[in-house]
Amino acid sequence: MPLGRTRRAARTVDYWPGFVDALSTMLLVIIFLLSVFMLAQFFLSRQVTGKDTALTKLNRQVDELTSLLALERAGKQTAQTSLASLTATLDAAQKDKVRLQGLIDSTNAQASGAGGAAAAASAALDQEKQVSARAASQIDILNQQIAALRRQLGAIEDALAASETKDKDSQARIADLGSRLNVALAQKVQELARYRSDFFGRLRQILGDRPGIRVVGDRFVFQSEVLFDSGQAAVNPAGHAELDQLASAVITLEREIPPEIGWVLRVDGHTDQKPIKSAQFPSNWELSSARAIAVVEYLAGKGVDPHRLVAAGFGEFQPLDGTTGDEAMRRNRRIELKLTER
Template sequence: MRNVILGLVVVALFSGCVSSSKHRAEVDKKNEEIQKEKEALSALSKEKSQLEEKLISVTKDRGQLKSSLDEMKQAMEEMRQRQAEQRKRLREFEDLTARFKKLTDAGALSVKIVDGKMVVSLGSDVLFPSGSAKLSAAGLEAVKEVTTQLQAITGKTYQVEGHTDNLPIATAAFPSNWELASARALNVTRAMIDAGMPATRVSAASFADTHPVQSNDSAEGKAANRRIAIVVVPDLSTMPGYEELNKVGAQQATAQVKENQ
């Protein structure tokens, strides 16, 4: 029964939102992003092989210093970590895409990689009335469905970003696009928390019209730019060099405390 109701909501919300050609373009773009991730992984494998060959060569040369060997081994270890992280990111992106296939097919949202980060993007026109930051009934249901899927992914945190087109707004409630985008992001964040997302796993941010995904020269471009982007926050602790960076940060903090005493 829940699936039937959800299906009716999705059909009522999003029927006619996207033409078959536009959906095909979204699918093709998503496949391109997956292919890019695979190509990056392949490049890392090639680089790893080159390092292995160099390590063998260095080992045979008795004139090389031990420090050179240690540096090479460290580089190899970092490469292995980078490969493992790349594979993990690819699996996570494919999982995220599969979780939202139904809503993506309905044109309700898109899943993509932007600046190296996984993003679930929902059009503001679907979520809010024009010039308003209050979620519509349909928008609230969409946010609940998205929250259900995101909450089920363990160990991940999210940032809700508000974006607008370049048309300025100047009202008592929203003196500029910054306030409108901020209010929308905060309301989506609250709705996600109300739907069960722990408050420790979600935050909000406003970008106004500073990060368009399409040109604002057309109505279609403006509509694409009016959006809520839910970004999967990268876990930097899994990245090579994190421990060293953390040590540097701790040393700087200690030095700052001493300086202030």
């Protein structure tokens, strides 16, 4: 008997060191994965911050170019007004020149035909010559004014040409900056869309395929009876459990999305087309708005940042099903959640 016990004891294998080695290896793998994840988050945060800085710079440049373009257009308008005024003055001066030249020609003709007249005619001729001399002096003055006006017109035309060239350059720069700004905004929208997809995926895992909860497009939809009793706007006890899980998912999302991305969780209340009229809710507008506000207040009470929440009531005016059956009315009574830009 002692010999049999000794042999059984010798055949016993100590597995504990193997378990320790396996657990140590698993722990090292987990630590390595966590380190890689944290490094990826760090570099992603730096990249998003750089994009936001570039976006701010582009916005500032667009504002400056818009102001410069407004000033250039105002200067162009003033120059065009001055050009019109000078053109009118030039036309009037040219008409005076033609009139005075005609007067001189008439005087000279009269002087040529009065060579044999008497002393009275000679005096009249002298007077006409004085008038002609004054007219000629005025013509010289008008010629000088016309020359000065033409120089001013040339300078204004040059200034307008330069202004138009600068205006085209500014518009080209604004178009380029606008294109770059659109690219930056598109990148922001893509980032938000990625977080939206992750958020809805997480909600699907948390809430599962429960009756009355589904995804419609880019929205997560709760049927009203999941959260509220009929005709009421206070979240019922069954709805507390659903909203608790939703609040937990939103709080996790707040930690993951970089703070420079502007986003909100919009809560939309909808009713069916059956009218309601009570002292508390005179219409479906009030009921849908009150339900949306109740969800927002509940989420805020569970720790969700109120700055990330928006409540809206649509009454019966945004139905999913336009028919009048009971099933259509049930589908139209709903609370929709949408992760969108602020």
